Amino acid sequence: MKGYVHIYCGDGKGKTSAAVGLAVRAAGRGLRVLIVRFLKTEDSGEVPAMRRIPGICVVPCEKSFGFTFQMSEAQKREASEYYRKRLSDACIQALSGQWDLLILDEILGAVGSGLVPEEQLTEFLRCRPESLEVVLTGRNPSARLVELADYVSEIRAVKHPFERGVGAREGIEY
Helix, strand or coil: CCCCEEEEECCCCCHHHHHHHHHHHHHHCCCCEEEEECCCCCCCCHHHHHHCCCCEEECCCCCCCCCHHHCCHHHHHHHHHHHHHHHHHHHHHHHCCCCCEEEEECHHHHHHCCCCCHHHHHHHHHHCCCCCEEEEEECCCCHHHHHHCCEEEECCCCCCHHHHCCCCCCCCCC
């Protein structure tokens, strides 16, 4: 089976949820799923649930750096080094042939904020195993990434309780 590249992007809620839904569907059909998260902590409700599903591996995220706009230059350098290695390790695992679906959650944010070079991601997408399905999530994909993708789904915010001052709710937003 040929693998395709998916982008779930936009300013709306649900990009990661869409990727998680695809992971569950794939695992339900016996596919092996590797999920690597960027710019996020382990404190999200889907993580422990996905770790209990046979066929899904969520790579632990040992470090959290907060929002990029709040980081010092030293913190940005450390975060960049960490996320570049995280992508490199994910690519090595994906090239091993043991995975059918690779989800790089919030990789578009890591690229957009300059923490991961776009060239590192595009080179992997060009050289990935032909059968590997890849999902990229986040905001504002570049024209180059959109061109490399086979599916691009944009999730647009129309209305959100955050606009009324409601913070993120456990089990719903994280």
